[in-house]
Amino acid sequence: MNFTLKVWRQANAKSAGRLETYAAKEIPSDASFLEMIDIVNDHLEADGKEPIAFAHDCREGICGSCSMMIDGVAHGPVKGAATCQVHMRSFKDGQVITIEPWRSVAFPVLKDLVTDRSAFDRIIQAGGYISAPTGGARDANEILVAKSDSDSAMDAAACIGCGACVAACPNGSASLFTGAKIAHLARLPQGQPERYKRVELMVAQMDDEHFGHCTLYGECQAACPKQISIDVIGLMNRDYIVAMATKTPDMAGASGHG
Amino acid sequence: MNMLLTFWRSTIGKKVVMGVTGLIGLGFVIGHMAGNLQAFSGAEKLDAYGALLHGPLHELLLIARVVLIAAVILHITAAYQLTMISRAARPVDYAGRKPQVSTLASKTLKWGGVLLLVFIVFHILHFTIGTVHPDFVDGKVYRNLATGFEVKWVAAFYLVAMIALGMHLYHGAWSSMRTLGLARQSAHPLKRYLPVALAIVISLGFAVIPLAFLLGVLR
Ligand code: HEM
Numbered sequence: 067m068n069f070t071l072k073v074w075r076q077a078n079a080k081s082a083g084r085l086e087t088y089a090a091k092e093i094p095s096d097a098s099f100l101e102m103i104d105i106v107n108d109h110l111e112a113d114g115k116e117p118i119a120f121a122h123d124c125r126e127g128i129c130g131s132c133s134m135m136i137d138g139v140a141h142g143p144v145k146g147a148a149t150c151q152v153h154m155r156s157f158k159d160g161q162v163i164t165i166e167p168w169r170s171v172a173f174p175v176l177k178d179l180v181t182d183r184s185a186f187d188r189i190i191q192a193g194g195y196i197s198a199p200t201g202g203a204r205d206a207n208e209i210l211v212a213k214s215d216s217d218s219a220m221d222a223a224a225c226i227g228c229g230a231c232v233a234a235c236p237n238g239s240a241s242l243f244t245g246a247k248i249a250h251l252a253r254l255p256q257g258q259p260e261r262y263k264r265v266e267l268m269v270a271q272m273d274d275e276h277f278g279h280c281t282l283y284g285e286c287q288a289a290c291p292k293q294i295s296i297d298v299i300g301l302m303n304r305d306y307i308v309a310m311a312t313k314t315p316d317m318a319g320a321s322g323h324g
Numbered sequence: 325m326n327m328l329l330t331f332w333r334s335t336i337g338k339k340v341v342m343g344v345t346g347l348i349g350l351g352f353v354i355g356h357m358a359g360n361l362q363a364f365s366g367a368e369k370l371d372a373y374g375a376l377l378h379g380p381l382h383e384l385l386l387i388a389r390v391v392l393i394a395a396v397i398l399h400i401t402a403a404y405q406l407t408m409i410s411r412a413a414r415p416v417d418y419a420g421r422k423p424q425v426s427t428l429a430s431k432t433l434k435w436g437g438v439l440l441l442v443f444i445v446f447h448i449l450h451f452t453i454g455t456v457h458p459d460f461v462d463g464k465v466y467r468n469l470a471t472g473f474e475v476k477w478v479a480a481f482y483l484v485a486m487i488a489l490g491m492h493l494y495h496g497a498w499s500s501m502r503t504l505g506l507a508r509q510s511a512h513p514l515k516r517y518l519p520v521a522l523a524i525v526i527s528l529g530f531a532v533i534p535l536a537f538l539l540g541v542l543r
């Protein structure tokens with residue numbers, strides 16, 4: 067298959083970028099989208115040109131590195147798939163494909179298609195953890211978890227932190243990501259001790275990173291390679307309201323609460 | 325006080341304020357629509373209803389007005405600030421972003437909201453204060469409707485505004501439940517049934533009045 071690529075090229079975080087046009091020739095239809103770029107890069111390197119920089123690691127949809135906007139759609143045309151799980155057979159022969167990095171003030175472009183998503187790490191650091199006592203491992207069934215709770219917690223925990231939700235959101239909101247991280251702990255007994263402190267801290271960090279707000283367009287859910295539901299946003303908001311309503315001024319420190 | 329400030333400063337807090345004030349607006353428009361529909365029972369009935377609100381119930385009317393004005397101001401302030409925050413969240417835009425599931429209602433929420441604001445101001449000057457009405461007579465509610473809607477573009481503006489209201493509520497009545505964390509978990513969270521019915525009933529319930537005068541059903 068043959069394609070014409072329009073790819074965002076940007077030398078570094080400070081320089082201006084632009085869309086460059088490349089021919090992707092003789093691409094096998096069962097090549098993944100990343101393999102297609104690999105082939106184009108081989109040709110670029112053979113010609114002594116700078117290859118297209120893109121982030122990738124697992125190439126099986128679990129690490130969340132391979133973030134790119136493909137023809138205006140985060141992770142491209144396949145529902146519930148990361149870019150690395152999209153194959154060229156999903157495109158038409160001869161198609162012009164535009165490839166851009168995530169666009170968010172919180173995700174600065176480092177080079178070409180590579181963005182810095184450490185804003186997500188800082189949201190997790192703010193409260194996306196539980197405190198557990200050290201010592202011997204506890205009995206596996208000591209804390210009982212209802213099947214429905216563990217299922218919905220696992221649905222939220224499927225988040226790979228790729229940033230597609232932010233990228234696809236007209237507002238550049240990180241509500242689906244933050245909501246998923248909050249929900250997967252809030253739906254389990256282990257997450258309860260710090261539940262309301264957690265939502266307070268993580269939401270504050272999310273805002274500090276200058277992500278936008280949630281209008282409930284639903285674009286995040288449609289873009290998510292793990293198809294995480296906007297239900298997690300409702301849970302986050304409810305817990306945030308409870309956290310604010312029950313907060314007492316002397317508990318302003320980082321200690322657990324709730 | 326501190327918490328209230330933290331809450332208001334957060335994007336979720338502002339959005340919750342929008343949801344609550346929007347629902348106050350929804351409650352009001354349902355009541356207002358029901359009141360208006362008395363026009364179909366004749367001039368005496370409608371004028372008597374107006375007299376009731378301005379006479380025995382005038383304290384209630386005053387409270388409602390204060391609450392509604394506060395709600396509108398908060399709603400608009402939050403809408404404006406959130407719009408600015410989110411605009412700043414994407415300083416470099418895409419060459420092309422293709423929305424997958426956004427509804428027309430969600431895409432037009434902001435400009436539809438601006439239209440509603442213009443409408444609300446016009447509407448108050450038109451039927452409450454009477455300054456932009458061609459021939460306003462205090463207390464003659466039905467007569468003011470009839471003469472007011474003789475101006476064709478005014479009647480048309482009312483119809484357009486009611487389409488905007490219906491769209492605003494098609495999104496808002498649904499999204500506010502999620503903003504406030506009241507919606508139940510759902511396998512299809514974007515599906516909505518009650519908000520469709522609400523939007524249609526409310527926008528039609530208001531629109532039938534100018535339509536009836538335009539078509540000569542009421543005169
Ligand atoms: C006065 C002019 C108005 C403006 C400028 C306005 C603007 C907006 C905007 C921009 C949003 C979307 C917020 C977002 O981006 O998430 C919104 C949501 C909403 N609006 Fe309005 N609006 C107005 C009037 C009204 C009226 C009259 C009603 C009720 C009858 C109403 C009910 C709602 C509701 C229920 C929501 C959803 C809030 C949520 O999702 O929590 N609005 N409005």
Ligand code: FES
Pocket residue numbers: 121122123124125126127128129130131132148149150151
């Ligand atoms: S490379 Fe790991 S998710 Fe695509």
